[in-house]
Amino acid sequence: xxxxxxxxxxxxxxxxxxxxxxxxxxxxxxxxxxxxxxxxxxxxxxxxxxxxxxxxxxxxxxxxxxxxxxxxxxxxxxxxxxxxxxxxxxxxxxxxxxxxxxxxxxxxxxxxx
Amino acid sequence: xxxxxxxxxxxxxxxxxxxxxxxxxxxxxxxxxxxxxxxxxxxxxxxxxxxxxxxxxxxxxxxxxxxxxxxxxxxxxxxxxxxxxxxxxxxxxxxxxxxxxxxxxxxxxxxxxx
Numbered sequence: 001x002x003x004x005x006x007x008x009x010x011x012x013x014x015x016x017x018x019x020x021x022x023x024x025x026x027x028x029x030x031x032x033x034x035x036x037x038x039x040x041x042x043x044x045x046x047x048x049x050x051x052x053x054x055x056x057x058x059x060x061x062x063x064x065x066x067x068x069x070x071x072x073x074x075x076x077x078x079x080x081x082x083x084x085x086x087x088x089x090x091x092x093x094x095x096x097x098x099x100x101x102x103x104x105x106x107x108x109x110x111x112x113x
Numbered sequence: 114x115x116x117x118x119x120x121x122x123x124x125x126x127x128x129x130x131x132x133x134x135x136x137x138x139x140x141x142x143x144x145x146x147x148x149x150x151x152x153x154x155x156x157x158x159x160x161x162x163x164x165x166x167x168x169x170x171x172x173x174x175x176x177x178x179x180x181x182x183x184x185x186x187x188x189x190x191x192x193x194x195x196x197x198x199x200x201x202x203x204x205x206x207x208x209x210x211x212x213x214x215x216x217x218x219x220x221x222x223x224x225x226x227x
Contacts, residue, residue, distance in 0.1 A: 043218030103155035
């Protein structure tokens with residue numbers, strides 16, 4: 001069964017600290033993996049998209065990694081800011097059909113001053 | 114500038130009273146999606162359009178219908194809303210369905226049922 005699991009479910013960190021969010025998936029055959037940031041009451045916004053051949057990709061203070069062998073991805077946030085408080089969602093697509101998106105339930109990140 | 118626009122942002126309706134949510138896009142994307150997202154849960158795909166071709170997910174209740182009169186607009190109709198239909202409804206678009214096609218989401222419509 002194709003699944004995407006994220007951990008931790010929630011996380012509280014101090015402003016300025018780093019953190020790492022995890023995403024494990026069983027989706028096969030793998031096409032790509034995306035990380036989205038969803039602010040409260042808003043729609044998800046894409047942070048990164050990674051394909052099979054990519055190991056790491058950065059977007060400002062966000063760095064995503066992908067290990068396609070172990071089917072794991074991480075999202076590392078450097079020097080966190082209050083505005084990073086949001087839900088971070090991992091979405092994996094299979095290559096059988098481009099429209100099949102498997103969503104994780106997200107990690108709720110709270111950055112406190 | 115907003116590229117996927119959902120109206121209204123908040124909608125309140127009565128139990129059993131039909132309601133329509135709207136989505137418009139300025140991206141000229143071929144694919145439009147409707148998702149239901151309940152509190153602390155992942156978005157759940159209800160259906161999508163590739164151009165005029167409608168694709169319904171197998172577990173989407175018959176209560177939910179959709180219309181896409183043109184490329185820019187897509188509507189979600191809930192014929193007889195129940196209390197369990199209270200949720201955030203997200204519209205998304207993508208250029209196509211190939212590998213690497215990102216989805217662009219609207220800010221959602223939060224639906225409450227009285």
